[in-house]
Amino acid sequence: MRTDPTDNGGLFVGRRPGTAPVRYRGVPERGSAKRRAVDRLLSGAILAAMILICLAFWGPIPAGGLWIAGRVQYVTDNLGLALLAGFVSLMVALFGGLAVLKRLDQAWILVRRAAGFDQRQGVLRFVFPVTAAIGVAAFSFWLIIIAGPGASLAPGS
Amino acid sequence: MGIRGYYKQFEALSEEEVNAGKRADAAARRQRELARVDPLDLTRTTWPEYPPPSIVNAITFAARRGLHRYLDRHATQLRGELAHLHGVPTERVVVGDGAAQLMSSAAQALLEPGDELITPWPSYALYPVMARRARGHAVPVPGFGVDAILSAVNPRTRIVALCNPNDPTGELMSRDEVARLLDALPERVIVLLDEALRDYVDPAIEARDAALDLGEQHPRLLVFRTFSKAWGLAGLRVGYAVGGPGAEPLLERLEPELGLNELAQAGALEALRTAADLAARRGAIIVEGRRELTGALAQRPVAVAPSQANILWLRAPELPGAELAARLSRAGVDVAGGGRLGDPDRVRIAIPHRPELRERLLRALDGALGTVER
Numbered sequence: 044m045r046t047d048p049t050d051n052g053g054l055f056v057g058r059r060p061g062t063a064p065v066r067y068r069g070v071p072e073r074g075s076a077k078r079r080a081v082d083r084l085l086s087g088a089i090l091a092a093m094i095l096i097c098l099a100f101w102g103p104i105p106a107g108g109l110w111i112a113g114r115v116q117y118v119t120d121n122l123g124l125a126l127l128a129g130f131v132s133l134m135v136a137l138f139g140g141l142a143v144l145k146r147l148d149q150a151w152i153l154v155r156r157a158a159g160f161d162q163r164q165g166v167l168r169f170v171f172p173v174t175a176a177i178g179v180a181a182f183s184f185w186l187i188i189i190a191g192p193g194a195s196l197a198p199g200s
Numbered sequence: 201m202g203i204r205g206y207y208k209q210f211e212a213l214s215e216e217e218v219n220a221g222k223r224a225d226a227a228a229r230r231q232r233e234l235a236r237v238d239p240l241d242l243t244r245t246t247w248p249e250y251p252p253p254s255i256v257n258a259i260t261f262a263a264r265r266g267l268h269r270y271l272d273r274h275a276t277q278l279r280g281e282l283a284h285l286h287g288v289p290t291e292r293v294v295v296g297d298g299a300a301q302l303m304s305s306a307a308q309a310l311l312e313p314g315d316e317l318i319t320p321w322p323s324y325a326l327y328p329v330m331a332r333r334a335r336g337h338a339v340p341v342p343g344f345g346v347d348a349i350l351s352a353v354n355p356r357t358r359i360v361a362l363c364n365p366n367d368p369t370g371e372l373m374s375r376d377e378v379a380r381l382l383d384a385l386p387e388r389v390i391v392l393l394d395e396a397l398r399d400y401v402d403p404a405i406e407a408r409d410a411a412l413d414l415g416e417q418h419p420r421l422l423v424f425r426t427f428s429k430a431w432g433l434a435g436l437r438v439g440y441a442v443g444g445p446g447a448e449p450l451l452e453r454l455e456p457e458l459g460l461n462e463l464a465q466a467g468a469l470e471a472l473r474t475a476a477d478l479a480a481r482r483g484a485i486i487v488e489g490r491r492e493l494t495g496a497l498a499q500r501p502v503a504v505a506p507s508q509a510n511i512l513w514l515r516a517p518e519l520p521g522a523e524l525a526a527r528l529s530r531a532g533v534d535v536a537g538g539g540r541l542g543d544p545d546r547v548r549i550a551i552p553h554r555p556e557l558r559e560r561l562l563r564a565l566d567g568a569l570g571t572v573e574r
Contacts, residue, residue: 066218071209072201156210 065156065163074157082158089151093170096140096147101178104140108133144171239529240560242550243536245367245397245511247432247482249553251467255433258470259463273459281472282440286412292443294451295460295468299396299424299439304330305454306392306422306441307359311336315358320344322368322542324394327361344371346381353385360385363394364411365401368541368548370507372401375410382418390450393423396439397509399430399483400490405508408480415444422447427468429510430479430486436464482553486510489551493558501569513538515546516569527568533561 074082112129116122148165155162201209241248250256275295283290296302307317307330317331321340328338336358341348344366353360360381365372373381382391393411401408415421423442428434438460443451471478490507497504497514505513516524521538525547528535538546552558 065212067209067212069209072206074206150207153207153210157207 065161071156073159079158082154086151086154086158089147089154090166090170093144093147093151093167094174096144097171097174098178100137100140101175101182104136105133107136237532240533240552240557240564242552242561243534243548245509245550246428246434247430247553249432251432251471252475252478254474255467255470259436259467262463262466267462271459271462271465274455275460275465278460278465278469278472279440281469282442285472285476286409286442288412288415288442291448292415292445292451293440294443294455295438295440295465296454296456297439297460297464298428298437299394299426299441300326300330301437301456302439302441302454303327303361303392303394303424304333305456306390306450307331307334307336307361309450309453310334310358310390312358314356316354316356317359317361318349318352318357319361319363320349320366322366322538323361324363324367325541327363330361331359344369344373346373346377346384349381350384353389357386357389359390359392361392361394363396365397365507365509367397367509368511368536368538368546369505369513370397370509370511371505372406372508375406375414378411378421379414379418382414382421385420387420389420391418391421393421395423396426396429397511398425399479400486400510401483401508402487403483408483412442415442415447417444419444419446422450427471430482431468431471432478432482433467433471436467438464438468485553486551489553489555489558492555493551493561496558496562497565500565502565510551512549512551513543513546514549515543519569521545521547524568528564531564531567533564 073079108129111132112125115128116125119125144167148167152162152165276290278295279290279293282295283293286293294302296305304326311317311331311334313335315334315336316339317327317334317336318339318341319327321342323340323344328340331338337356339352339357341352349360349362362373362378362381364378378391378393385391395411398408398411411421412423415423421444424439425442426439427436428439441451441454490510490512493512494504494507497512501517503515503517507513514524515521515538521544525535525537528547535550536548538544538548541548549561552561
């Protein structure tokens with residue numbers, strides 16, 4: 044006799060794992076068609092904000108950290124303190140950014156559901172790696188081609 | 201509802217919250233199941249536990265080996281094992297679809313229209329039925345004694361059907377008494393000795409095959425045994441009959457025309473080969489339980505017939521059997537009312553095989569008799 048419910052011979056006899064319907068605390072009161080359209084736009088705006096923040100990790104935030112370190116060194120003439128200030132500000136900005144991204148992702152899910160989509164998971168898990176790939180590629184291009192040996196290998200180009 | 205509240209309502213329950221609800225449901229279900237107590241069924245004379253897995257496996261193996269061909273219709277192997285067990289030649293053993301079928305066949309073979317079958321009463325309810333089916337008459341004799349039987353014998357008497365130990369009373373007719381009966385009966389009367397409950401007889405009182413030995417001196421004795429009771433294989437419907445020297449032609453007539461089915465043969469054969477002491481062990485359990493239970497019942501206001509079977513034939517003064525059975529049933533213990541078994545003032549109680557179940561029976565009985573505050 045088969046007693047193990049997961050022993051199904053490789054077939055999913057019930058629901059596939061992870062495909063259970065979303066269970067709400069109560070039945071949500073959905074907005075009008077106009078409101079849903081606004082929610083669709085809003086979800087797009089949130090997505091755009093998430094993309095910008097993610098991209099900021101690979102340029103503006105490190106640059107901001109360097110700027111702070113430079114300002115500290117200029118004012119205090121202390122390299123160690125400048126490095127510490129730069130590092131701390133970088134970490135705060137990175138982790139703060141991640142916290143904001145997580146909240147935005149959750150908000151994006153709720154707005155998408157309000158817009159009428161059966162949204163089960165967030166979009167951050169796609170946005171972050173894609174923007175990271177773009178950011179790394181752009182940084183590498185700047186580092187190697189624009190700011191690095193490329194400039195000396197092909198001066199004037 | 202504010203903007204925050206509007207979007208908050210789309211928040212899903214976390215997995216933990218969903219599971220908490222399911223866990224609560226499961227706990228409530230488990231609680232209900234634990235609180236439920238199944239009735240204790242003491243209406244049957246069969247063994248209450250499942251057969252040993254080896255026997256079930258043997259039946260399964262026989263089924264898988266192939267049921268597309270005809271079987272050994274004379275059940276040679278099974279009869280050989282039984283003959284070896286009882287120390288008789290194979291020709292003097294016949295197997296059939298339960299002891300009842302073999303006895304019924306014996307009645308068909310022996311009774312002419314108008315012939316009589318004598319049986320002590322109350323006894324196994326099938327005996328009058330098999331007499332009627334063979335176009336004979338059943339003559340129930342009150343009590344369970346040799347003299348009562350002999351007093352009912354007349355020229356039309358052809359069969360004496362004797363359930364020993366008796367169902368439903370549990371009484372045992374000793375070997376000497378059976379011998380006296382056989383000696384006193386006219387030449388034409390055949391004794392069908394139904395020993396379905398024989399395994400429950402206390403070996404200190406009488407050996408298991410004591411009556412079987414009588415066949416050597418009395419060829420008019422047929423002894424019937426079954427795998428349905430102590431062996432716990434009632435679903436297989438296997439019984440057998442053992443006769444004395446010269447009984448072979450009659451035994452042949454009892455055999456099912458096309459033999460015993462192959463699965464039943466496989467199960468019975470495996471039981472004999474790998475669990476030979478099973479019936480004896482279960483018999484010992486019942487002997488112990490019976491001693492304990494009759495001791496406890498002796499201190500209560502009930503009358504119990506002396507039993508050598510796995511049943512007790514019990515009467516409560518001023519309480520009809522049906523009423524006693526109904527009260528016990530309300531307390532979660534089912535027993536067989538005596539009305540259909542031959543005495544409406546009594547109930548037949550199968551002896552529980554475990555001490556805690558005997559305790560439960562006694563508690564229910566005390567409640568039914570009103571000897572304790574309920």
